[in-house]
Amino acid sequence: MSNLINISEAASLALHGLVFIAKNQPSRINVKVLAEELNASQTHLAKVFQKLGKANLVRSLRGPAGGFELNKPAEDITFLEIYEIIDGEIILGDCPLGKNHCVFKSCIFDNELNRISQDIYETFSKMKLSEFS
Amino acid sequence: MSNLINISEAASLALHGLVFIAKNQPSRINVKVLAEELNASQTHLAKVFQKLGKANLVRSLRGPAGGFELNKPAEDITFLEIYEIIDGEIILGDCPLGKNHCVFKSCIFDNELNRISQDIYETFSKMKLSEFS
DNA sequence: GCTATTTAGGTACTTAAATTCCTAAATAAG
DNA sequence: CTTATTTAGGAATTTAAGTACCTAAATAGC
Ligand code: FES
Ligand code: FES
Numbered sequence: 470m471s472n473l474i475n476i477s478e479a480a481s482l483a484l485h486g487l488v489f490i491a492k493n494q495p496s497r498i499n500v501k502v503l504a505e506e507l508n509a510s511q512t513h514l515a516k517v518f519q520k521l522g523k524a525n526l527v528r529s530l531r532g533p534a535g536g537f538e539l540n541k542p543a544e545d546i547t548f549l550e551i552y553e554i555i556d557g558e559i560i561l562g563d564c565p566l567g568k569n570h571c572v573f574k575s576c577i578f579d580n581e582l583n584r585i586s587q588d589i590y591e592t593f594s595k596m597k598l599s600e601f602s
Numbered sequence: 603m604s605n606l607i608n609i610s611e612a613a614s615l616a617l618h619g620l621v622f623i624a625k626n627q628p629s630r631i632n633v634k635v636l637a638e639e640l641n642a643s644q645t646h647l648a649k650v651f652q653k654l655g656k657a658n659l660v661r662s663l664r665g666p667a668g669g670f671e672l673n674k675p676a677e678d679i680t681f682l683e684i685y686e687i688i689d690g691e692i693i694l695g696d697c698p699l700g701k702n703h704c705v706f707k708s709c710i711f712d713n714e715l716n717r718i719s720q721d722i723y724e725t726f727s728k729m730k731l732s733e734f735s
Numbered sequence: 736g737c738t739a740t741t742t743a744g745g746t747a748c749t750t751a752a753a754t755t756c757c758t759a760a761a762t763a764a765g
Numbered sequence: 766c767t768t769a770t771t772t773a774g775g776a777a778t779t780t781a782a783g784t785a786c787c788t789a790a791a792t793a794g795c
Contacts (some may be wrong), residue, residue, distance in 0.1 A: 471690040474698050474715060475608040477709045478783070481699055488710060499741065507705050512785055519743065535738040545774030557604040565607050566614055573641050577734045579623060581725050582607060586717065589606040592714050601710045612753075632771065645755050652773060664764030666770045740793080748785070755778065763770080 473541050474589060480555040481531055484548060488601045490527070491543040499536035517555060524554045543599035559593075561586055562583055607722060611689040615642055616648050621734045623660070624676040648662045650688060656658035669708060676732035685726055694719055 471602070485507050490498050500518060504511035518537055522529045526535045526546060553559060560567060563575070565582040623631050634653060637644035651670055655662045659679060660670045664724050672679070687690060693700060696708070698715040 471686075471692055472608055472700050473692060473719045475605055476699055481701075485710070488706065493660070501741085510784060513783060515742075516784085518745095522742085529742055530792075531740080531742045531790070534793060534795095535741045535791085537742090552604075556613060559604055559606060565605065566609055567605050568614075573619060573621065573734075577618070580626065581729065582722075585722055586606045589715075589718055592719060594715065594720060601706075610753080635772085643754070646753080648755080648772075649774095654770085662772060663762080664760075664770080666768095667765090668771045669760085670772090680776045725751060736795105738793100738795085741791085743790075744789100745788090746786080748783105750783080751781090753778100753780075755775080755776105758774090760773070761771085763768105765766105765768085 475556075476552070477527055477556050478515050479513065482507070482514055482553050483521060483555050484601075485509075485524070486518065487521070487539070487546070489599055490537060490539060491546075491598050491601070494539065494543070497530060497534070497538045499535035502536075521551075522549070526554065528552065528580060538597075542589060546595050546598040547594050548596035548598075549593035551598075559590060561590060561595050608689075610648050610686070610689050613685050615640070615647055615713060616654060616684050616688050617734075618642075619647060619651065620654070620659070620672070620679070620684060620731055623670060623672060624731050624734070626677070626681075627672065630663060630669035630671045631666070634671075640644040653687055654684075659683065659687065672731075677730050680725070681725050681729035681731075683727035683733075686696065692723060 475532070487501050487502070489503060489506055500511055500515045504514050507514070518527065518529070523526045525540055528540045529537050533537070545558060549559075561583075562569075563579075564571065565578050565586045566578070614645075619636050622639055624634060633644055633648045637647050640647070651660065651662070654660045655670070658673050661673045662668070662670050696716070697704065698711050698719050701709070704710060
């Protein structure tokens with residue numbers, strides 16, 4: 470079994486968690502609650518949100534009644550942004566595999582797959598947190 | 603750094619190797635030569651071609667002057683076929699991540715990403731070995 | 736101030752996938 | 766028939782992702 474689009478478990482957690490937080494605005498949500506709601510690993514979620522915090526997508530408050538909340542309006546947060554924070558920067562080069570040189574004259578995937586990579590990129594950039602139901 | 607389309611190194615080796623073999627038909631090519639030509643790991647390539655052989659995409663001959671050759675016309679081999687042999691069967695379900703249940707009412711990726719997964723699938727199925735330059 | 740709660744961050748463990756290593760089996764050539 | 770070559774297949778290793786654990790720092794509430 471194989472997924473065609475490359476999205477890690479961590480990025481999925483980030484998105485699902487942020488959607489939950491967005492829906493529950495303006496309440497602050499802590500990872501314990503979030504993990505229960507998402508039915509996910511609390512520690513993994515904590516690590517993921519640590520990254521989101523560092524990137525200033527969310528702000529965190531420690532201590533009792535602490536937790537996470539969005540640091541900007543949900544409609545200003547795209548899935549592209551979330552994705553790149555967690556899975557790393559996307560580089561749209563000449564080869565959809567990110568290779569620099571092909572043993573053949575030029576990347577044999579040319580055209581078709583690059584078109585799709587571009588499509589995914591643009592789609593990611595259009596998906597706003599506010600739109601996830 | 604992250605690739606948007608999920609294609610393993612193994613699947614890439616399979617494709618590049620098969621393209622090389624297709625171009626050099628009707629000669630038989632052995633993995634040593636192939637690894638040099640592709641500038642790739644010989645052992646990995648060997649494993650990959652073992653799978654391709656088992657799936658009858660190529661036929662193999664052991665011993666001196668042995669090697670691999672296509673088992674059917676290049677125009678009858680699609681990248682989809684190659685991909686699934688190496689990376690596993692593609693399942694186009696309701697969620698592009700292959701999850702069964704979303705904690706939200708329905709998969710929050712609905713529509714857009716599934717459209718793209720479908721697009722990738724169809725594109726893979728149209729890419730014939732004979733067309734790779 | 737003290738205590739309980741909660742995030743931050745480092746380290747360590749676990750698991751699965753990718754890759755390599757090693758020996759056996761096939762076969763062509765002499 | 767013997768030898769060199771080459772694929773087959775299993776075992777072992779490496780790597781990366783995910784997960785857990787532990788201590789420190791912040792802070793709210795009393
Ligand atoms: S470099 Fe893109 S496929 Fe060979
Ligand atoms: S199930 Fe597809 S995103 Fe939650």
